[in-house]
Amino acid sequence: MAIDAANPVPPTYPRRVGMDQVPPHVPKELIRSVGITYSPEFLADPYKFFAELPEKQPPIFYDVGMYGNYWQATKHEDALFILRHPEIFSNEGATPFPRDPDDYFYFIPQEIDPPAHRKYRNIVDPVLAPAGVAKLEDKIRKQANDLIDQFIDKGEVEFTEAFGRPLPVIVFLDIMGLPQDMRDTFVSWAMELLHSNSQERMGKAMAAITAYLKGAIADKKANPDDGVVSRIAHATFDGVPLSDKEVFGFVCFLFIGGLDTVFATLNNIWAFLAQNPDVVEQMRADPDNITAQVEELLRLWSVTFSGRVLIQDYELRGIQMKKDDRITCVLPACNFDPDVFPDPKRLNFHRPRQIVLAFTVGAHSCMGAHLARLEIKIALQEWLKRIPNFSLKQGFKPEYRPGGVVGPEAVPLVW
Amino acid sequence: MPSVTYIAADGTQHVLDVPLGENVMRGALYNDIEGIVGECGGALSCATCHCYVDEAWAAMVGQPASKDEDDLLEGVSSPRKATSRLSCQIVMTAELDGLVVHMPDHQY
Structure with missing residues (x-):
């Protein structure tokens, strides 16, 4: 049944957690507890873990964990199928963030399936389409250089704080029409929500975000501008404005999605390049191949997952799944599928073109993908031009924390 | 504003x-x-x-805009034909007013 975005209600399907809540249709031999994003093996080296997942586990298995029981899919072709069939694998209610049940809202358009999904996308797509983000190129390039100016002469920097975080967040706040002086506050809220793994702390962060964004939306309603928050606040379908719940759910979703993902991607890539000067050399020797370089780096360093809920029984790869089961496409592992990316652990800037699952596929493919690609490209170009020889601070080993967006906590660099 | 006629695989026109x-x-x-x-x-x-760009418009629209588009067309789900294009790479100009494109039976 399609949900009513203007009258949101919390999902009713069961939340299953732990071994005693494994439904009887799950074959015993497919049950695992691998602890994606939180087991010691994962945290020690998440991308080794992702790369080895297709080797060590069946292509689809049932993971029982402390945050919930989910089917996990690691084959590229299965992910394409799951993500392109919302009539079986729905997004409605598949987003894990806690919300106040008495003031519930949907993350829009993330939790809305086709066909209604498209009408929301049409509001922001003009801004985020390739032609829209291309207009931002000069500004992003200048911003990247302004940031580099602040630390280049020091010969060292903590990358995540000084570049990886501020660059995408500054750009995002500009696009949204939100004030730059709230930058650090926004980031800390988003970090709590995405990385604390504590329902209580997540709830507090969500409450703070909610209060702020409601104020911001009211302000944009009274004082329209050309930012995305204002665009959503004033959007109409067939002459009817969006409801307050829809406006809030849309803005809130962009806020959460926009603050953390490019940040984590840049941190991953820089930690990798700092340890692989030969890769930097390859990139600098072949600047015209930057688009393929970005794509290959995205393949190796995808940061997030796509979760869905089955809304009908379905058999996939000979495995019987049931309505209300949840399934996660482990996108960073799908990008190591040897059937699609031969010799998957090897970086190769000259691979034949394939769909890299960094931004998912299907109707819910990331609306910010063009912006993310542009930011990563510019960040690489400007950084490598000015700081071509850099390495991790001696003795430092990147550490990861649990959460739905995967990236190192700190990346101290020297040059 | 220029118009485009989209013809579905079953013949429906928009x-x-x-x-x-x-x-x-x-x-x-x-x-x-x-x-x-x-x-x-x-x-x-x-x-x-x-x-599939309609035969009458094929010359005006032209060949794939880049090697990337050409490479991707090799992997499309419905058969590639001589006038196959990725529609995201066809940008509307005044000359393309009245353009006719045929949509394939399936995209994946």
Whole structure:
């Protein structure tokens, strides 16, 4: 049944957690507890873990964990199928963030399936389409250089704080029409929500975000501008404005999605390049191949997952799944599928073109993908031009924390 | 505003206004036309906005705009033909007013 975005209600399907809540249709031999994003093996080296997942586990298995029981899919072709069939694998209610049940809202358009999904996308797509983000190129390039100016002469920097975080967040706040002086506050809220793994702390962060964004939306309603928050606040379908719940759910979703993902991607890539000067050399020797370089780096360093809920029984790869089961496409592992990316652990800037699952596929493919690609490209170009020889601070080993967006906590660099 | 005629695999026709500078994929998405999926949004990464340019317009629209488009067309789901293009790479100009494109039976 399609949900009513203007009258949101919390999902009713069961939340299953732990071994005693494994439904009887799950074959015993497919049950695992691998602890994606939180087991010691994962945290020690998440991308080794992702790369080895297709080797060590069946292509689809049932993971029982402390945050919930989910089917996990690691084959590229299965992910394409799951993500392109919302009539079986729905997004409605598949987003894990806690919300106040008495003031519930949907993350829009993330939790809305086709066909209604498209009408929301049409509001922001003009801004985020390739032609829209291309207009931002000069500004992003200048911003990247302004940031580099602040630390280049020091010969060292903590990358995540000084570049990886501020660059995408500054750009995002500009696009949204939100004030730059709230930058650090926004980031800390988003970090709590995405990385604390504590329902209580997540709830507090969500409450703070909610209060702020409601104020911001009211302000944009009274004082329209050309930012995305204002665009959503004033959007109409067939002459009817969006409801307050829809406006809030849309803005809130962009806020959460926009603050953390490019940040984590840049941190991953820089930690990798700092340890692989030969890769930097390859990139600098072949600047015209930057688009393929970005794509290959995205393949190796995808940061997030796509979760869905089955809304009908379905058999996939000979495995019987049931309505209300949840399934996660482990996108960073799908990008190591040897059937699609031969010799998957090897970086190769000259691979034949394939769909890299960094931004998912299907109707819910990331609306910010063009912006993310542009930011990563510019960040690489400007950084490598000015700081071509850099390495991790001696003795430092990147550490990861649990959460739905995967990236190192700190990346101290020297040059 | 220039118009584009989208003809579905079953023969259904949709005549739509598509603004100058906008691409043919977006014209379909803004109007909920099934037959063009465009899941990557125009990033040249998904090949789900495949169309066959009508013979009468093939010369005017021209060949794939880049090697990337040409490579992706090799992987489209419905058969590639001589006038196959990715509709996200066809940008509307005044000369293309009245353009006719045929949509394939499936995009994946």
